[in-house]
Amino acid sequence: MASTVLAWWMGFGGLTFGQEEGPGTAASTSSDRPSGTSVYPNFDAGQETPAAPVTPPPGPDSYPDGPKSSRFLLGDVFGLRPTWEERGVSFYTSFTQFEQGVASGGFRQAFRWGGKFDILAHLDSDKLGLWEGGMFDLFVESRLGQSVDGFAGVFSPTNLAMFFPVPDAQITAITGLKFTQAITDRTGLFFGKLNALNGDREKFLKYPLTSRFWNGAFNFNLALDRYPYSTPGAGFYTGWERGPSLAFLVLDSHNAPRTSGFENLGRNGVFLYAEAKQATTFFGLPGKQTFAGLYGSGSFTDLAPASFIELPVGATPSPKKAGTWTLLWHTEQRLWVDPDDPDRGLGLYVQTGLGDGNPNPVRGFVSVALCGNSPLPGREGDLLGVGFYDLGLSSKAKSQFPGLRDERGVELFYNLRVAPGWHLTPDLQILHPGLAPVDTAIVFGLRMKIDF
Numbered sequence: 001m002a003s004t005v006l007a008w009w010m011g012f013g014g015l016t017f018g019q020e021e022g023p024g025t026a027a028s029t030s031s032d033r034p035s036g037t038s039v040y041p042n043f044d045a046g047q048e049t050p051a052a053p054v055t056p057p058p059g060p061d062s063y064p065d066g067p068k069s070s071r072f073l074l075g076d077v078f079g080l081r082p083t084w085e086e087r088g089v090s091f092y093t094s095f096t097q098f099e100q101g102v103a104s105g106g107f108r109q110a111f112r113w114g115g116k117f118d119i120l121a122h123l124d125s126d127k128l129g130l131w132e133g134g135m136f137d138l139f140v141e142s143r144l145g146q147s148v149d150g151f152a153g154v155f156s157p158t159n160l161a162m163f164f165p166v167p168d169a170q171i172t173a174i175t176g177l178k179f180t181q182a183i184t185d186r187t188g189l190f191f192g193k194l195n196a197l198n199g200d201r202e203k204f205l206k207y208p209l210t211s212r213f214w215n216g217a218f219n220f221n222l223a224l225d226r227y228p229y230s231t232p233g234a235g236f237y238t239g240w241e242r243g244p245s246l247a248f249l250v251l252d253s254h255n256a257p258r259t260s261g262f263e264n265l266g267r268n269g270v271f272l273y274a275e276a277k278q279a280t281t282f283f284g285l286p287g288k289q290t291f292a293g294l295y296g297s298g299s300f301t302d303l304a305p306a307s308f309i310e311l312p313v314g315a316t317p318s319p320k321k322a323g324t325w326t327l328l329w330h331t332e333q334r335l336w337v338d339p340d341d342p343d344r345g346l347g348l349y350v351q352t353g354l355g356d357g358n359p360n361p362v363r364g365f366v367s368v369a370l371c372g373n374s375p376l377p378g379r380e381g382d383l384l385g386v387g388f389y390d391l392g393l394s395s396k397a398k399s400q401f402p403g404l405r406d407e408r409g410v411e412l413f414y415n416l417r418v419a420p421g422w423h424l425t426p427d428l429q430i431l432h433p434g435l436a437p438v439d440t441a442i443v444f445g446l447r448m449k450i451d452f
Contacts, residue, residue, distance in 0.1 A: 073451060094449060139175055211415065287331065431443065
């Protein structure tokens with residue numbers, strides 16, 4: 001999602017629907033303090049959580065009452081977890097393994113194993129006895145093994161979790177380090193090294209890309225192709241009890257997941273992101289409407305390396321063009337709510353984006369997803385989802401590289417709760433590659449995630 005580049009606060013959280021995937025769940029979204037914005041926010045129709053473009057690590061809203069022990073394989077770790085939370089320190093770790101491969105079509109048929117180890121830490125300055133309203137968030141991630149991104153011949157990564165911190169290396173990196181200072185209940189400032197995907201309690205994907213859809217198109221608005229995954233930035237948020245929540249963000253244009261980001265700070269301008277989000281109650285069911293815009297002041301080249309999509313190499317070089325813009329609209333709408341449990345249900349999520357077409361190679365993007373609790377008896381803790389996306393490339397990009405064409409894909413997943421903090425997720429993707437004449441790719445995957 002959604003909001004996208006600005007969905008950059010798109011990290012985790014959102015429609016919990018009974019899932020126990022880490023600290024950010026819909027059941028715990030009553031606070032108005034900031035944690036980021038997302039294409040898939042929670043459906044707390046009353047109070048709006050202020051938004052902010054990139055998704056830094058989780059704020060206090062991700063741990064409003066502290067993670068419940070039932071969400072973790074090790075429970076409360078002999079009482080250490082709740083004890084430290086009372087003192088203002090929350091922590092969360094997970095290890096996720098992937099087995100994924102292209103069964104037919106694409107560039108190459110093969111399967112690969114990969115893994116991600118993620119650590120989240122949150123410090124509350126008030127509980128630590130320092131000052132009121134301060135929050136520190138840290139996100140560390142390790143990438144292990146290999147992935148099949150590139151095998152299917154598609155622009156949208158088939159496993160976005162394995163695409164970061166970098167898509168082709170075994171590495172550990174601090175990709176999120178954020179400080180937030182609340183000024184009022186609904187207004188505050190934040191700055192630091194901001195992570196575009198991990199840390200937002202509102203997104204239904206919840207904790208870092210390892211609980212819902214695998215494909216990048218359902219985790220991020222791909223019209224924001226050059227939005228930095230991890231880079232220095234700062235911003236503010238504000239909101240009203242019944243009105244919209246607003247956010248504004250300034251961040252460097254260089255992606256710096258492995259460094260501090262200060263070595264290139266300001267050398268190619270900045271990205272400016274503005275967002276407005278409004279809660280809705282269509283047909284008596286909660287939802288949200290999000291409008292956002294991104295402007296880059298630097299100079300960019302069409303088909304230059306991007307942060308969130310894989311572009312072909314060998315295209316004819318084109319001159320740099322100063323300035324780039326993207327407009328976004330996201331909608332989330334609960335379609336059904338369990339009358340006995342408001343955290344369970346079915347939701348519709350739509351992301352749309354319009355790029356300038358040059359230097360942004362993505363002219364238009366849309367994804368539509370349904371995600372909710374399993375209807376199977378006795379499987380209330382399971383989740384399932386199905387989604388479709390369409391990635392439209394600009395005429396400029398197609399003229400530079402004649403083999404380019406618009407890309408489409410469908411994904412289906414089922415997230416099976418084996419035990420508290422332990423989930424298995426089979427996944428199927430059918431993809432029409434954006435490179436001609438590559439045949440339609442069928443991609444299978446199995447994910448095992450353990451939350452400690």
